Amino acid sequence: MNNKRINLQKLTDFEQQVAQRMSLDIRYYCADVNGKPSVPTSKHCRKGVTKLPEELATLISETSVGGIVLFAENVQNTAQIVKLTYDIQSAALKSESKNPLIISIDQEGGRVARFADMTGFAGNMAIGASYPKHGTSFATQVNAVIAKELKALGINNNYAPVIDVNTNADNPVINTRSFGESATQVAELGASAVNAIQAQDVMATLKHFPGHGDTHVDSHLGLPRVDHDRAKIDAVDLAPFTWAIKNSKPAMIMTAHIQYPVLDSSVFTSKSGDKLIRPATMSRKILTDLLRTDMAFDGIIATDALDMAGISQFFTEVEAVVETFIAGADLAVMPFKVKTPKDIANFYDFVKNVAKSLNDRIELEEYTLAEFQQSIARLNKYKQQYIKLPSDSIEIQIANAEKVIATTEHLNSEQALADAALTLLKNNAIKMGGDFNQQLIPISLKTTKQLHLVVANQAELDALSFALTSSINNVITNAINSKVISQEHAKINISYFIADDRKFNNINEKLIAQADVVIATLDIKTASLVDLGGMDDLNLSKGSGAKPSYGSKAQQQQKLTYDKLLKQQLTLAANLKTPSILIAKGSPFLLKQYSELADAVLLNFDDRIYQSKLGQKISPGYNASMEAILGNIKTTGKLPVSF
Structure with missing residues (x-):
C-alpha cells in the first residue's frame, strides 16, 4: 500500500474550530495503489478500517477534527480495537488543539450492537419487560457492563440509551430499541442507564430528541413527521428527556431528523426547490429555545448521522452542517464521507466552505461567534471530564481490556436479563x-x-x-x-x-x-x-x-x-x-x-x-x-x- 502524505492547504484557526465540531466515521477506506485510485469511486469502497491508515492519521492531526464514529467494520477483536483507538488518540494529540477525540459507537444492546465479542444483552425492550418485577435494576446492571467494556476498548461515548417512547406498532427504526410505551417507565429506565454509563467515565447519549417513538418512517430513508399536540408532546415524547436531564445529567443528547409542526412549523427550501417543514435537527426553536433554554440542558447536542436520507435528500452537505450549527447543535455527526485520498482533499475544501458559510451567516446576524465559541467550550469541557487517556503501554492496555470483555460475570448478567425478560x-x-x-x-x-x-x-x-x-x-x-x-x-x-x-x-x-x-x-x-x-x-x-x-x-x-x-x-x-x-x-x-x-x-x-x-x-x-x-x-x- 502506497500511503503518501497528501499536501493540502493548511486550515485557519477558525476552520480548525469548525472541524472540531465534526465527528467522522472511518468505516471504510481504500488507499491509492501506486499513485492510482484502487476503486472507481468512493461509493465502491468496502474495505473496513481496522488499522488507522497514515492518511487518516494525518487528517486527524492536521484538521483537529472533533470525533470519530466506529462501526462493526472497524472492530474485529479486543486487541485490534484497543490499538485502533490508541492510534486515533495519538494522532489527535498531535493536532494544534491537542485535544483527544470523542470516539463513539452504537452499543445499545439487542438489535443495535457493533462489537459482537462484547457482552451483548437483549436490548431495551427486554429491560422494559423486566421492570414490573425488577424495577431499574437491569437498566443499571446492563449499561454499567456495556460502559465498562467500552472504556476498556478506548471508546469514550456510547450512542445510548434510546429513550423514545414506542407508541407506534409500525415503527420500523425504534421498536424493540425502546424501553416501552409508558413515558414514566422509559424515563426511569433511561435515567438509570445514563447514570450507569457515566459512572464508568463513558459519555451517555440520550436519543432521539424530541422523540422518534410515534413514527412509521425510518429517518434513514425519509423524513418522519409527528403530529402530536403540545400536551401529548410534553407528557409522552419529551417526558423521558425532561426527567433524565434533571436526574442524570447526560453528557450528550442526539437530535432526530424528524418534523414536529407543533414545536416548529417554519419551512425551508430544499435543494430541489421544495418547501418543507424544518426537521428538529435544523430547528433553532427545538434545539436552542426548547432543549437548551426551556429544558436547561447544558450538555453536548449532537446530530444523528447527517448522511441519513432524512437530511441528505433535502440539504447539501455544507447546508446541513451550517443549518444544524445555527439551530444549536454542537457536534455534526458524519457530515462528510472520507473513504479515499481524494475524499480527504475534498474534506479540507468542505471544512473551508462550511467556515465561509458560517462567517457569512454571522455577518448577517443570523448566528453569533459567541455561540460558536460556546459550543467549542462545551465540547472541551466534556472531553476533559470524560476522556482520560491511560498512561500504560499499549500492551498493558490490551491485556487489561482482555480481562474485561465478556467475562463470566458479565455473561451471567446477560443471561440474568434474558431470564428476567x-x-x-x-x-x-x-x-x-x-x-x-x-x-x-x-x-x-x-x-x-x-x-x-x-x-x-x-x-x-x-x-x-x-x-x-x-x-x-x-x-x-x-x-x-x-x-x-x-x-x-x-x-x-x-x-x-x-x-x-x-x-x-x-x-x-x-x-x-x-x-x-x-x-x-x-x-x-x-x-x-x-x-x-x-x-x-x-x-x-x-x-x-x-x-x-x-x-x-x-x-x-x-x-x-x-x-x-x-x-x-x-x-x-x-x-x-x-x-x-x-x-x-x-x-x-x-x-x-x-x-x-x-x-x-x-x-x-x-x-x-x-x-x-x-x-x-x-x-x-x-x-x-x-x-x-x-x-x-x-x-x-x-x-x-x-x-
Missing part, C-alpha cells in the same frame, strides 16, 4: 399422553419422550440444542435427586428440521406426527438500516462477496422462505394434533400471524447467538426459553407495549 404470551391447555395437562408450558418429562425442533439455520439448531440439553440435564438431576423420576424413565429423543437445508419431505411429517411437542423458533423484526450500520448499507454491491443489498430480493426471499415454512410446520403440527411451542426473538408487534398457529408462545427479545470459549453456540434467549419450557424457571417478564 422472558415473556409468556400464550399457553393453551392441551392433552398429552392421554392426560389433560392444564397448560402446555411447562412440559412434563413423564409424558414427553419425543421433541421435534424447527429452526431457520444450523447456528439456531446448535444454540437451541445446547439450551435444551442443558435444561433437560437440570430437570433430570433435580427429578432424580428428589426421586420423582428415574434415570431410565428420564430419556428424551430429539428430531429436527432445518429450513435452510431444503430437505422438506414426508419424513418430516412423520417426525411431527411422532413428536409429543414441536418447538419452533422465529427471529422476527422490522428491518432497518440501523441494524446493519447506516446509509452505506443501502446500496451494497453484490460483487466481491458483499452481503445482499439492504431490502434486496435475495434478503426478502430468504425471510419469506422461512416464514412460509414455519407456518407450514405449525399448521401441520396442528392438523396432526401435536402441541407446538413457538420461541420468538424480536418484535412482539409482528407475532400475531404466527402465534395464532402455535399452542404456546414465548418471547425472549434476544436474537444473539455467540460462541463460547469451549466452542458451543450460546443463545441467552434460548437458554431462558428452554429453562421455562422444562419448568426450571418461571416466566416473569411483562410486555412493555400493547400487543
Whole structure:
C-alpha cells in the first residue's frame, strides 16, 4: 500500500474550530495503489478500517477534527480495537488543539450492537419487560457492563440509551430499541442507564430528541413527521428527556431528523426547490429555545448521522452542517464521507466552505461567534471530564481490556436479563399422553419422550440444542435427586428440521406426527438500516462477496422462505394434533400471524447467538426459553407495549 502524505492547504484557526465540531466515521477506506485510485469511486469502497491508515492519521492531526464514529467494520477483536483507538488518540494529540477525540459507537444492546465479542444483552425492550418485577435494576446492571467494556476498548461515548417512547406498532427504526410505551417507565429506565454509563467515565447519549417513538418512517430513508399536540408532546415524547436531564445529567443528547409542526412549523427550501417543514435537527426553536433554554440542558447536542436520507435528500452537505450549527447543535455527526485520498482533499475544501458559510451567516446576524465559541467550550469541557487517556503501554492496555470483555460475570448478567425478560404470551391447555395437562408450558418429562425442533439455520439448531440439553440435564438431576423420576424413565429423543437445508419431505411429517411437542423458533423484526450500520448499507454491491443489498430480493426471499415454512410446520403440527411451542426473538408487534398457529408462545427479545470459549453456540434467549419450557424457571417478564 502506497500511503503518501497528501499536501493540502493548511486550515485557519477558525476552520480548525469548525472541524472540531465534526465527528467522522472511518468505516471504510481504500488507499491509492501506486499513485492510482484502487476503486472507481468512493461509493465502491468496502474495505473496513481496522488499522488507522497514515492518511487518516494525518487528517486527524492536521484538521483537529472533533470525533470519530466506529462501526462493526472497524472492530474485529479486543486487541485490534484497543490499538485502533490508541492510534486515533495519538494522532489527535498531535493536532494544534491537542485535544483527544470523542470516539463513539452504537452499543445499545439487542438489535443495535457493533462489537459482537462484547457482552451483548437483549436490548431495551427486554429491560422494559423486566421492570414490573425488577424495577431499574437491569437498566443499571446492563449499561454499567456495556460502559465498562467500552472504556476498556478506548471508546469514550456510547450512542445510548434510546429513550423514545414506542407508541407506534409500525415503527420500523425504534421498536424493540425502546424501553416501552409508558413515558414514566422509559424515563426511569433511561435515567438509570445514563447514570450507569457515566459512572464508568463513558459519555451517555440520550436519543432521539424530541422523540422518534410515534413514527412509521425510518429517518434513514425519509423524513418522519409527528403530529402530536403540545400536551401529548410534553407528557409522552419529551417526558423521558425532561426527567433524565434533571436526574442524570447526560453528557450528550442526539437530535432526530424528524418534523414536529407543533414545536416548529417554519419551512425551508430544499435543494430541489421544495418547501418543507424544518426537521428538529435544523430547528433553532427545538434545539436552542426548547432543549437548551426551556429544558436547561447544558450538555453536548449532537446530530444523528447527517448522511441519513432524512437530511441528505433535502440539504447539501455544507447546508446541513451550517443549518444544524445555527439551530444549536454542537457536534455534526458524519457530515462528510472520507473513504479515499481524494475524499480527504475534498474534506479540507468542505471544512473551508462550511467556515465561509458560517462567517457569512454571522455577518448577517443570523448566528453569533459567541455561540460558536460556546459550543467549542462545551465540547472541551466534556472531553476533559470524560476522556482520560491511560498512561500504560499499549500492551498493558490490551491485556487489561482482555480481562474485561465478556467475562463470566458479565455473561451471567446477560443471561440474568434474558431470564428476567422472558415473556409468556400464550399457553393453551392441551392433552398429552392421554392426560389433560392444564397448560402446555411447562412440559412434563413423564409424558414427553419425543421433541421435534424447527429452526431457520444450523447456528439456531446448535444454540437451541445446547439450551435444551442443558435444561433437560437440570430437570433430570433435580427429578432424580428428589426421586420423582428415574434415570431410565428420564430419556428424551430429539428430531429436527432445518429450513435452510431444503430437505422438506414426508419424513418430516412423520417426525411431527411422532413428536409429543414441536418447538419452533422465529427471529422476527422490522428491518432497518440501523441494524446493519447506516446509509452505506443501502446500496451494497453484490460483487466481491458483499452481503445482499439492504431490502434486496435475495434478503426478502430468504425471510419469506422461512416464514412460509414455519407456518407450514405449525399448521401441520396442528392438523396432526401435536402441541407446538413457538420461541420468538424480536418484535412482539409482528407475532400475531404466527402465534395464532402455535399452542404456546414465548418471547425472549434476544436474537444473539455467540460462541463460547469451549466452542458451543450460546443463545441467552434460548437458554431462558428452554429453562421455562422444562419448568426450571418461571416466566416473569411483562410486555412493555400493547400487543
